[in-house]
Each structure stands twice: as C-alpha cells, then as structure tokens.
C-alpha cells in the first residue's frame with residue numbers, strides 16, 4: 001500500500017492557482033502509483049484570512065465544489081485522497097478534511113480544535129474524527145492542531161485506525177516531533193501533509209512526513225519543497241499493540257483511572 005504526503009504553498013484566496021497546484025500534485029501521485037494521498041489543510045483557500053468575507057469567498061461546498069470534483073475524479077481509479085478544504089455549508093464555514101475513495105465522497109471531518117483566529121470564521125465541528133476503510137485497511141483522519149490533543153490519536157487508534165492521515169498548516173514548531181510520540185504511544189502509522197510558505201507574515205513549517213508504528217520517520221520533506229513524498233507500508237503491522245512481550249499498550253490501559261480525561265470541565 002503506497003501512502004503519500006503532498007506538500008504545497010497555497011496562495012491566500014486564489015482558488016484557481018491552488019487548484020492548478022493541487023492538480024500537479026495529483027498528476028505526480030498518479031505517475032508514482034500512489035494509493036493513499038494526504039494533502040494539506042485548507043489547500044483550496046490559503047490560511048490567513050483578513051475577515052470572514054475572504055473566508056466565505058474562498059470556501060466551497062463538498063462535494064460540489066471545483067476542488068472536490070477534481071479529488072473525486074482522481075480517486076475514481078481505485079484511490080483514496082484526504083484533503084483539507086475550506087468548506088461552506090448553507091449556514092456556516094468549516095475547516096474540513098474531505099475524504100474521497102473510489103470516485104465517491106465518503107465523509108467530511110470538520111476540525112474540532114480551532115487554532116488562533118480560525119474561530120473568527122470557522123464553526124468548530126461537532127463530530128468525532130472518523131476512521132474509514134480502504135482495501136481492507138483502516139485510516140483515521142484528523143486536522144492540524146488536533147495533534148496537540150493526544151486523545152484524538154488515541155480515539156482513532158482505539159476505533160481501529162492503523163494509520164492516521166493528517167492534513168496540516170503547521171505554525172508551532174513541535175508537531176512533526178510530537179507525531180513520533182503519537183505513533184509510538186498508539187503503534188500506528190501517521191502521515192502529516194503540511195504546507196510551506198509565508199502568508200501575511202505567518203510562516204508555515206513544511207517538513208511533511210510519514211512515521212511508522214515505532215516512530216521512525218519513513219520520509220521527510222524539506223521546508224521549501226513542493227511535491228509528493230511516498231512510502232510503501234503494511235498497515236496490518238499496526239494491529240500488533242505489544243510493545244514488550246508482556247505489554248499490550250491497549251490491553252494494559254486503566255481507563256477507570258483516567259476518568260478526568262472524559263469530563264467536560
């Protein structure tokens with residue numbers, strides 16, 4: 001199973017240019033026979049909006065919008081793609097990750113942990129991040145800042161995710177290293193597709209990567225590169241939760257002693 005991260009530099013509010021850039025990444029992924037592709041957060045719109053008007057004008061409905069249609073078409077040759085999309089519904093805007101598989105729109109995850117000014121334009125999602133099936137394997141989806149809440153990766157792993165697909169627009173310098181821990185503590189693969197570039201003074205860190213269940217980086221892009229990086233993985237390795245001969249990291253959990261984690265306040 002070939003999994004890839006696509007790294008790019010979206011331009012704020014320039015959907016035409018962003019669609020062209022996404023098309024190049026899709027073409028490159030097709031040439032290298034990628035099965036599963038992750039694209040960055042908000043790759044249709046850019047990130048640093050001035051106001052809600054800009055965010056609204058840059059958003060699209062899923063799966064009717066131009067980006068969605070392009071991704072759906074790419075997936076129709078037996079592939080899976082997860083992309084961060086600035087989504088407009090009748091009532092609200094969401095920072096979403098749309099999932100397309102085999103020419104179908106499978107699900108849209110709406111980011112539940114909004115970062116900084118995102119809350120000025122986006123409504124927070126209300127649903128748990130999903131796990132989807134593809135060719136008998138299971139993939140979890142989360143978006144960018146969800147990484148700092150270890151509960152999210154844990155819930156995805158408990159729901160059976162063997163790999164976590166993670167569109168991102170990373171600003172803080174910690175995530176790429178933290179995802180190594182997310183891999184180790186859940187024994188899952190992770191694929192973080194980040195953006196690059198500086199937008200209205202905000203610098204994004206690139207360094208898109210894929211990690212294995214022991215936290216090894218299987219690939220890592222630079223912070224200037226645009227394109228695709230892919231690796232072949234066996235997602236089934238994530239079903240083995242034994243970290244020593246006597247320690248299964250799921251069976252050894254003591255959730256009754258962690259009840260604070262599930263209390264709202």
Ligand code: ACM
Nearest residue numbers: 115144145169171
């Ligand atoms: C982020 O969640 N885009 C930092």
